[in-house]
Amino acid sequence: MSHPDRSAREYRTSYENLEDSSEGIREEGNYLFHATDHLREEVYRLAEYFGNPSTDEVARVFRNGQDGRPGFDEVYHDLDRAMQDMLMSYTEISATLNSMSATVKEADWITKLNVGAVQRLVEFSSRTNDSITVPTTKARHH
DSSP: OOOTTHHHHOOOOOHHHHHHHHHHHHHHHHHHHHHHHHHHHHHHHGGGGGOOTTTOHHHHHHHHEETTEEOHHHHHHHHHHHHHHHHHHHHHHHHHHHHHHHHHHHHGGGGGSOHHHHHHHHHHHTOOSOOOOOOOOOOOOO
């Protein structure tokens, strides 16, 4: 049994919606990249204030870690890799939505089909014993 408000609640995915979503996600990814790129640079610049790890024991422990604990360099590398993965996911999700949009756009031709004309064509092709005249052309004799 159909709910009376069903058509009002249904969401129709159109290729335009998918294109808009793809563009929005791509823009969010670009925004995130620019915001985090600046912050990552600011954090990395802090490392120079903690001394030289080759000559300073405290700087070595800070930068390289100790007793199985990671140092700044490893943690920063992990953070950078995680950010790159997250940024790549924005790119991939955007590309997937864009691809889906193209597929939906190609499949959307069915909504433009004149069902009545197709039905009349099927009915016409399945007729039998009607009085349709067939034109004939007299053959010329040489």
